Each structure stands twice: as structure tokens, then as C-alpha cells.
Amino acid sequence: MTTVRAIRAELRAARLRSRPVQARRARNDKIYMVMLGILIYGGILVQAVRRMIAAPPVGPVLTNLPVAQWLFIGCAVLGLGLLIRALLVFGPVVAGGPFQFWLLSTPLNRRSLLSRRFWWMAVIATFIGGLLGLASSALLRADMAGKLLSTSIGAWMAAGLVAVCVLLQQSGRDGGRLSTVLTVTGVLTACSAVFVTPPVVELPVVVAAVVIPPIFAVIRAYQALDRLDRAALTCGADMLTATRVAVSWFDPGLFTGIAAARKWRRIGRVTSRPLPGIRYAAMLFADIRRVSRNRAACYVWAGLLLTPYAADRLIPAAFVPTVQLVMCTVAVAPFASGLRTICRSASLRRNLGGSDAGLHLIHLVVPFAMAVAWTLLTSPATGFALASVIVPIGAVGFAYRRATQPSFDYSGAAVDTPFGMLQPDLLRQLFRGPLLLLLLAAVQLYV
Numbered sequence: 001m002t003t004v005r006a007i008r009a010e011l012r013a014a015r016l017r018s019r020p021v022q023a024r025r026a027r028n029d030k031i032y033m034v035m036l037g038i039l040i041y042g043g044i045l046v047q048a049v050r051r052m053i054a055a056p057p058v059g060p061v062l063t064n065l066p067v068a069q070w071l072f073i074g075c076a077v078l079g080l081g082l083l084i085r086a087l088l089v090f091g092p093v094v095a096g097g098p099f100q101f102w103l104l105s106t107p108l109n110r111r112s113l114l115s116r117r118f119w120w121m122a123v124i125a126t127f128i129g130g131l132l133g134l135a136s137s138a139l140l141r142a143d144m145a146g147k148l149l150s151t152s153i154g155a156w157m158a159a160g161l162v163a164v165c166v167l168l169q170q171s172g173r174d175g176g177r178l179s180t181v182l183t184v185t186g187v188l189t190a191c192s193a194v195f196v197t198p199p200v201v202e203l204p205v206v207v208a209a210v211v212i213p214p215i216f217a218v219i220r221a222y223q224a225l226d227r228l229d230r231a232a233l234t235c236g237a238d239m240l241t242a243t244r245v246a247v248s249w250f251d252p253g254l255f256t257g258i259a260a261a262r263k264w265r266r267i268g269r270v271t272s273r274p275l276p277g278i279r280y281a282a283m284l285f286a287d288i289r290r291v292s293r294n295r296a297a298c299y300v301w302a303g304l305l306l307t308p309y310a311a312d313r314l315i316p317a318a319f320v321p322t323v324q325l326v327m328c329t330v331a332v333a334p335f336a337s338g339l340r341t342i343c344r345s346a347s348l349r350r351n352l353g354g355s356d357a358g359l360h361l362i363h364l365v366v367p368f369a370m371a372v373a374w375t376l377l378t379s380p381a382t383g384f385a386l387a388s389v390i391v392p393i394g395a396v397g398f399a400y401r402r403a404t405q406p407s408f409d410y411s412g413a414a415v416d417t418p419f420g421m422l423q424p425d426l427l428r429q430l431f432r433g434p435l436l437l438l439l440l441a442a443v444q445l446y447v
Contacts, residue, residue, distance in 0.1 A: 007108065049134065067313050070193035072136050076154075078186025078303075080161055084179045087165040089262075093117055093225070094240050095233035104230060111226040114233075118166065118225060122159050122218060129158025153210045160214025163221035169232050170224040187303055194309045250430055251408050253344070260337075279354065280362045287338045287366045297334035301370065304331040308381035321387035321444045324378055328395040329437060332371045336399040339363040343403045360404070364396060371395040387444040394440040401433040 093114055095104060104110065133154020137147040168175045192198060238258060246255040275282040275289075291297070304327045311323040342349060342359050349359055371392035379388050412425030 049131070066198045067193050068140055070198045071190055071310055074186045074189030074193060076157070077182055077189060080157065081179045081182030081186060083161055084165060084175045084182070087162070088168060088175045090236040090239050091169060091233070092121060092162060092165050093169065093228060093233060094236050096237055100230060100234055104233070109226065110228065114225045114228065115222065118222065122162050125158040125162045126155045130155035156211045156214045160217045163214065163217035166221040167217070167224055170227050172232065190306055190310065194306055194313065249408065250426065280358065283352070283362050284365055287363055290338055291335055291366055294334065300334065301331045301374065305374065305377055308378040312381040318445060320382050321385060321391070322441045324382060324388065325391050325394050325437065325441060325444065328371055328374050328391045329398045331374055332367050332395040333399055335370050336367045336403055339367070339399065340403040360400070364400065367399050368392060368396045390440050390444055394437055397436050398433045401436055405429070405432050
């Protein structure tokens, strides 16, 4: 029987025979871009890794090392729970249209067809996880042995995460229960670190519990590749395509639209009830009902309440209001979906009637109320300082600036820089909103 390696060799040869000049030129351009990226960004990465490794365990040591250690553990477990949901949305092993119709329909060994994609994902995840572990150990001012242990733990946790997601994809499960358990465990661990003084963590104790299970998970995931059906391989193709387009055009709205449509399709249907009131009152109740149906946003809003208290125990008090401002912005942003919908549809505004200012203001009521409540609940961390007054204003202002942003204009003048051609006007559009937060954060430092 023909092997996968022979099929790939024949495809490359056929591509060169059909378009020899164009194929060689495209190949040379791809090699050039890859080498340029490795030289520029790889050099920056190597320098950063060298500095993190050479950082001595002296200097400004964290005032609460056990708190920082357990916070890192809680954030790592919480991140694993969220990443399981995110990876299962994309696949993680994805097969596009040509690969699906021309190769998966053949009697070739499916494990051989998918093994390259799986191992590339595992290697990239291991590399990123190792970098995160090294960065966390550098922040904690660990010695060389601690840095090696933290790097290995992060690398194996990331590899095990990819393997577990592949196993869940093969079994047809969405990973909701596992993600919920890890998320709740991470939040509870962070809570205990913030409000209770925990003991110091000895890294060798957790090495066996973190490194050994991912090895078996990777082996099982590789064996399960030949049992991945077409439905499992193509479920995240649309999300992956939307992500690529959104990254290429710097427009996250291309991705969020498809993500929102998939979320509401998963919910299926809701009970339809008439809205009380007329005009602006009905719009306000519609925004409130939208919040009640968006449980994930409420969970994020509640989970981020811990961040100012954690910052109060780890960093100088002057920077706690800045953390409060940024986290409040992240917590309130999901509740401005009604405002974004109104701002992006001129036909909807004409059908609803009234002025644009009135429509904007009525859809800012719910985000402002959530921002004020979040600020009041986290103000004990800042001592109810005057800088906290800026927090709800900044969060709502950021949401308004991002929602009222017009469509991206790519026709601006480009400037040649060492990193390639850049459009200053495109950068201005990208920073619409973050610049407001930067200004308010600077004001907080002097209040």
C-alpha cells in the first residue's frame, strides 16, 4: 500500500511540475520569511531567556513568597481549565477542506496523516509552557535548580494539556466538566493564597505529580489519532479560519462574531418573554436580560474580584489602583455587547429610532452599574483611595471607545521600519481605547 511519505513526495513533485517558476519562487519566499523571523524574533527570545536564566536570586525579593507561589499555582490551574475550552473550540487537531476530501477519504493510515500536526502542536506547547515556567521562576527569584524544575513542570503541563484535549476530541466530549473542575480549583487556590497565609511550596514535591501523567497522556493521544473521525477533525475549521483572518487584518470583530454565533447555537433556545416598557426602557431591560443569559461574563466578573487583593499583598500600594483599573476594564467589557451591536449596525439604529447619543447612553447603563459595583467590592484593597473613582470611568470609557470604533481603514500611508512596512494610522486605530487606560493609569499615580 502507498505510504503517507510517498503521497507527500508526489504532491511536492506535481506542484513543481505544474508551476515550476511560481512554486520555486513561493518556496524561496517562504524560506526567506521563516529565516528572517527566526533571526529577528528568535534572537530577541534567546536574549530574554538568557537574562531570565542569569537573573540572580538576589535583589527585591517578594514580600510574601508563599502567597506568590500559591497564586502562580492557582493561576496555572485556572489557565489549564480555560485553555481546555479554548483548544477544544479549535480542534485542537484540525483538517481543512483539501486535506479532508483528498487524503482522509483514502485508505491511508490516519495516524500517519495526523501525526505531524500532533507532534508540532505538542512541541510548540512544550516550548511555550517551558518559557512560562522559566518566567515565573525568574519573577520569584528562584535559584538555578528552581528555574530548571519550574521550566520542566511548565513544559510537561503544556504537553499534557494538548494530549488531554486530543483525547477529549477523539471521545467527542466538550471538556466542560474537566474545565469547570480545574477552573474552580484554581479560583479556590488563589482565594486561599490571598486571604490565608499558605506554606512555602517545595518544587520537588510536585514534580512527580506534574511530569509523569503528561507522558502517559501524550502516548495515549498519539495512539488515539487513528480514531479521530471527520466530524471531530473539521469542527474547528471555521474558527481557525476566522482567527487567521482576524489576526491578518487586526480586526478581532471577525472572530468574536463567529464565536458568539457558536455560543448561542450551543445554548439552543431560551424562553421568549416580552420586554416591559417602551423605547429606551425596553432597550434597558433587553440589556439586563442579555446579562442574565451570559453566565460566562458573570463568572469572569466575579473571578476578577480577587486580583486587586492579590496585588495588594504582592506589589507596592501605589500600583494597586492601576491593577484595579485594568482588571475592571476586563471584567466590564463583556457587558457592553449591546452597545457594540448598536454601534456596528446603522440599520438597527434607524429601526429603533431616537438619536445615536440616546441609544449609546441607554446601553451604557448596565456596564456602568457593573463597573461601579466591581469597584466598590474591590475598594478595600486600595483603601477607598481617590484613585478608585477613576476606575469605573476608565472601564466604561474603554468599552465606549472600542464599541464606537469605526471599521478599520487600511488605506493609510506606510512607513518603512526595521520590522517591515507599518501604517501609523493603523496603529492609531489599534490603540483606540488602550491609550485612554494608559492616560488614566498615569493620572492615578499622581492622585
